[in-house]
Amino acid sequence: MMKKMIIQLGTLTCPSCMQKIENAVSQQKGVENVKVLFNASKVKADFQAEQTSPEVLQKVIEDLGYEVETVKVKELS
Structure with a gap:
């Protein structure tokens, strides 16, 4: 089952942080449509609940x- 996750981060300080997070999260099995919102310090992603969990992505x-x-x-x- 596909789910949407929104993670609120502490303040992001540089655009390269955004790219680093986006790359790491998108490499996880079952994750799609990863978007890091720099100004809002949020990560949005869709994921297959059978393949990963919010806890794994948070870690x-x-x-x-x-x-x-x-x-x-x-x-x-």
């Missing part, structure tokens, strides 16, 4: 050294 971002404030998930109909 990927945290392992890059970025702070995750909140994670919201909703099902795509």
Whole structure:
């Protein structure tokens, strides 16, 4: 089942941070349509719930050294 995830990050300080996060998240199995919103410090992504989880994606971002404030998930109909 495809779900949409929105992750609120701590403040992003540079455009290259945006690219680093986008690349790392999009390389995860089952993830599509990754978009990092620099000014809003948010990551939006669609993912297959059978292949990955919000917790895995949150850890990927945290392992890059970025702070995750909140994670919201909703099902795509």
